[in-house]
Each structure stands twice: as C-alpha cells, then as structure tokens.
Amino acid sequence: MNIVDLLIFEREKVDWKDVVMSEENRKSIDQLLKEFYYLDELKKYNLPVNNKVLLYGHSGCGKTMTAKAIASSLNRALLILDLSSFVSSRIGETAKNIKMVFEKAEREKAVLFLDEFDHIGKMRGNDDQDVGEMRRMVNALIQMIDQCSDRTLLIAATNHPDILDVALLRRFQVKIGYNMPDHSALDLYYDQLLKDFPEDLKHFDRKYDISYAEAKDFALTKMKESLIKTLENNL
Incomplete structure (x- = not known):
C-alpha cells in the first residue's frame, strides 16, 4: 500500500466560531497564525517561526477541530496521519514511511497533523516489547522534526502527554492544553x-x-x- 493511502486529506473548512477553547489557548493560536502571516518580515530579522505545535489533553475537547481551523485560516491543505493504526500495522517500516509523509507535507506546504502522537512518541526504553525498534523510531522522528522547515506547520495531538519522550516534547515550541469543560x-x-x-x-x-x-x-x-x-x- 502506498503511504498516501494512509493519509486523510481534510478539505473541510472550519471557522473559528465553531471551535470552543479557552481565551488563553485562543491567544496562543492567534500568535501562531500571525507569525505565518508575517513570515517574510520575521525572516528579515532572522526570527524563527514557531511551526511545531503540540495539542494535548482530554479526547473530544477540540484538538482536531483546532488543527482543521488552523489549516483553514492559513488556506493550506491538512494532511492527517492517525499514528494509532499506522504504527501497529507497519511497525517494521514506520520511520521510513513517516519520513515520506513529512516530505509530502514539505513539498505541498501543508499542515501535517499527527494524531494519537503518543503511539510513536513513547519514552525510549519504556516498552518491554520492541524496545530497540521503538528507540530507533523515536530518534528518527526527532531528526525529522528538527529538519521540518517553516514551509510546513507540524501539529501533533495526544491524550497522554505524560508518556511522551522528553526530547520529543522539547521540539515543540508551542504546547496547548485542553481540559474537560465545566x-x-x-x-x-x-x-x-x-x-x-x-x-x-x-x-x-x-x-x-x-x-x-x-x-x-x-x-x-x-x-x-x-x-x-x-x-x-x-x-
């Protein structure tokens, strides 16, 4: 199966009025979007754009809708990869296949949304099964994230940030939490x-x-x- 067959190409336009989030989170997203709007001006001063975002917290509280709304605001394609099914079905080739996804997002200047990120971002050495392979996978993912240019906006989502590798967490300049509503x-x-x-x-x-x-x-x-x-x- 071609790697493209595992991607979801999201074409739905989502307006921010349909996204429920805290005022603090909305300010963080506004800043993120403005950095992309003024990308060329920021580059004149060698100021880096925050293009790696981690959305974490309870399921059903807006992470996926946020990713869709960001892509809509930037008028970019949204490529969605569900790592929960991707890793389990292709454990032997995961690093190579994810690299192909990153390259596709880079070519298309897309927003890349890695859902269920904890399925590949587990702490190195904490798995009893396939420890060596998981460690190599996480190391390869760290390299891919480091090489991700501002042509791409990378968004990862997880319900379990506590099990993510610390080195991976450091790669995300923006971290936004989602809590259960009162x-x-x-x-x-x-x-x-x-x-x-x-x-x-x-x-x-x-x-x-x-x-x-x-x-x-x-x-x-x-x-x-x-x-x-x-x-x-x-x-």
Whole structure:
C-alpha cells in the first residue's frame, strides 16, 4: 500500500466560531497564525517561526477541530496521519514511511497533523516489547522534526502527554492544553448548539462532566428525538 493511502486529506473548512477553547489557548493560536502571516518580515530579522505545535489533553475537547481551523485560516491543505493504526500495522517500516509523509507535507506546504502522537512518541526504553525498534523510531522522528522547515506547520495531538519522550516534547515550541469543560462552559456550548432550533424542542435535561464532542452528540440526539416525537404526534 502506498503511504498516501494512509493519509486523510481534510478539505473541510472550519471557522473559528465553531471551535470552543479557552481565551488563553485562543491567544496562543492567534500568535501562531500571525507569525505565518508575517513570515517574510520575521525572516528579515532572522526570527524563527514557531511551526511545531503540540495539542494535548482530554479526547473530544477540540484538538482536531483546532488543527482543521488552523489549516483553514492559513488556506493550506491538512494532511492527517492517525499514528494509532499506522504504527501497529507497519511497525517494521514506520520511520521510513513517516519520513515520506513529512516530505509530502514539505513539498505541498501543508499542515501535517499527527494524531494519537503518543503511539510513536513513547519514552525510549519504556516498552518491554520492541524496545530497540521503538528507540530507533523515536530518534528518527526527532531528526525529522528538527529538519521540518517553516514551509510546513507540524501539529501533533495526544491524550497522554505524560508518556511522551522528553526530547520529543522539547521540539515543540508551542504546547496547548485542553481540559474537560465545566458546567458553565457546557451550558454556553449547549446554548450555541441549540440557538437555531425551535424553543419547544430545546427542553431536555442537559448532561455534564462530558467533553464537547460528547455534548454535541447528546444534544443533537435529543433534538432528533424531540422532532420525531412532534412529527409522529401530528400524524
């Protein structure tokens, strides 16, 4: 199988109004985007652009949506590689294949999104199985990241930053954390999701202590239940 077959080419345009994040995170992203907008001016002063970003934290809290919105803002292609399936299926050739992905992103000036980054970024020597191969893989990945020019924006995402190799962590100039939303944050999110629905469909017991993604699935399911019930009652 060609390495390209393992990539997801994301063409969906995501607007920042659809991305829920803290004010601190939004400021970090704004700074990142401005550095790319003023790339040529920064180069005149030999100022490096931060083009390596680590998104970490709870699943379903906005990491993938952030990557999509960044690519949309920069008007660049987004190449997504899910390392959880990639590493397990091609453990013997992983380093070589990832290098091909990096080279493709470089040629296309793309945003490269490495999802489930901890599947390859585990601390060297902490795996009982294939210790030597994992160590070589992490070393090779460190070299690839070091060689990643500002033609490419590299974004890695993980739910488990604590198991990442320290040397790998140091390569990322920008690190952005995502936490589970509290009740007030979820209420604001529910209100935004439901604002265009009829008032009589919006009344249900809201669920809390869940991620934004889980809240969206829950709320839209409730909307469908209410709508179908109304339609059936009107038959």
